[in-house]
Amino acid sequence: MHPLAMFLPFNRESLKGKFVPAKNGDVPPERRGYWLLVQEQGLFVLDDGGSGAWRLPEGPLPPGFESRVSEVVCLGTYRGEPCWAGSVVPDTEVPAGFHRETLTPAQTRLTDDVLSLGGLALHAVHWEATSRHCPRCGEPTARIAGESGKRCPRCAYEHYPHLHPAVIVLVRDGDRVLLTRKSFWAKGRYGLVAGFVDAGESLEAAAQREVLEETGIEIRDITYVASQYWPFPSQLMVGFTAGYDRGDLCVNTAELEDARWFSVHDLPDLPPKLSIARFLLDRFVRP
């Protein structure tokens, strides 16, 4: 793994030891500390004295959120203080002094630390919300002591938090690079081929298949570079570079709005700085 990529936000290493994950089942006696209050892909933060920086609420659950928060989980400690995640019910008004900031890297103004903690919170509350009942028989589940999973008391089915691997591939051919565009992206923005790994598929095979399916291009020299946790809600993005082997560009319009070869000297608008897509582009393409 590229050493700098470990520090991409959402990767736990980006918190550089300031965050210590909770031992499973270990819950502090009092609900006090930092609060990561999430609602869909947003996080409730406080305005830090008009400086334009946001900070996390600290202490007991802040006023305005009582009875509006479910799925409270202790994530661990941040700077020695317990860190709590909670899911804020959808129609909650933003309490005075708070601001609801997006966790989406394209638009966020959160610091990398808060973004990474917010990602862990999103994952934790998503898991709590989707693991209350046994997926096999519907019985309410119970936490497995010392583990992150849940067990069904009726049929004994064990269920663990999900993580979905996806590949993302930078394809180069001399001084041109293969970029793709989805219709819902910001106007003019291009990114990299990406997609989920299928059952039974190696990561390299997934990279090869995704590039071929989306663009008609065959690749060679598939090389792992780095990975990034992507908590929307639980993907692990595995980044590769590859070279052009053969084939003519043919855009799969069921998946993409466009795909093109761009000269590395004339690149379009690219994905945001905090993403692995941009990390790969900045290191392997930008002249």
Ligand SMILES: [Zn+2]
């Ligand atoms: Zn069951």
